[in-house]
Amino acid sequence: MQDWDDDKLLASIAGGDEAATQLLVDRHLSRALALSYRMLRDHGEAEEVSQDAFLRVWKMAPKWEPGRAKFTTWLHRVVTNLCIDRLRKRRTVQLDEDFDMPDDSPDPEATLVQGELSGRVKEAVDKLPDRQKTAILLSHYQGMSNTETAEIMDVSIEAVESLLARGRRALKKTLKPEWDDIQGAAFTT
Amino acid sequence: MGSVMDGQDDTSTGSNAENQLERIQADRLERLDDVLNIYGAQYADWPEAVRLEFPRDDLAQPAFAQRIEEERAFAQLLNMDTAPSPTASLRASILASAPSATNAKATQQPLKRAAVVPKSRVRVWVETLWSDGANLIPAGALAASIMGGVILGSTGVTGNLATTTTDPTEELMTLAFADTQYSGDW
Secondary structure: OOOOOHHHHHHHHHOOOHHHHHHHHHHHHHHHHHHHHHHHOOHHHHHHHHHHHHHHHHHHHHHOOOOOOOHHHHHHHHHHHHHHHHHHHHHHHHHHOOOOOOOOOOOHHHHHHHOHHHHHHHHHHHHOOHHHHHHHHHHHHOOOOHHHHHHHHOOOHHHHHHHHHHHHHHHHHHOHHHHHHHHHHHHHO | OHHHHHHHHHHHHHHHHHHHHHHHHHHHHHHHHHHHHHHOOOHHHOOHHHHHHOOHHHHOOHHHHHHHHHHHHHHHHHOOOOOOOOOHHHHHHHHHOOOOHHHHHHHHOHHHHHHOOOOOHHHHHHHHHOOOOHHHHHHHHHHHHHHHHHHHHHHOOOOOHHHHOOOHHHHHHHHHHHHHHOHHHO
């Protein structure tokens, strides 16, 4: 069963096969959680999104048509949309309740835990405009191709390429000192 | 005099050619930067057309190789933004929400599920009163129907009962899911 593709696993899941269910979860949960965490930066919410996404998988399994779409792309799209919904709600609540705009500075506790450098990278990624950030998350962190990223984000490939180029340029500018440091370290070792 | 002029022409032509080469090289480096920003440093991830534009041999040139090394360092820097791994409890709760073999069968064959109809309140009430008299239920039902007929007859309710009969499948489904779906209405 280990070498079964996702389409085959989904067909078995629809029939209530527990081993197939476990295999699909083990294959995709880490990436679903990583994407939702990086989009939301809240571990609890990221877990809720992952659970919600898999509930949708169970509902969809009996209707899944093999070969029509790639399961990984479908799942990433579900996770991305669930996160976008939550981000929108967060913003609405903040504006409705006349809260201050979100503080862009990194959570000091998290920075301590994660290390200064990783905190700065996280901060730089979070400062990107939403669509640029999503494109970078899907392409760099989730390893999706530009075609898959375009499908997940429901934009053209050209738009994804433009988002990626602008996003990477902005990150390189923001993280220039850290980038220089890491290259210096690579040359001295 | 003419030969001196010719020499100057050679020099300027040579420097023009050098400038042109430098410009071409600068343009290629700029294009490589764009490619790296769009596709990253992994050559295998580049589309075929881009790989044709930048064959591996070209990328071995020091200026190109340096750009690619810088991009790899940048990717390494981005990877410092780590994400948590799934906890055992998250995995367990996701697995618990999955359809089990029994549930899956029931979903695919709703009539079989409907066959396990929860006991109606009336039946529970009858069984509570008549716990040892299950074989008397048909007799009780007959008596109840006679009584029902008498009551209907005496009150003059003479509607056509056939019009109130619902599709049996639908009825079974409603019964099967009544307790779970409409508990708030009860």
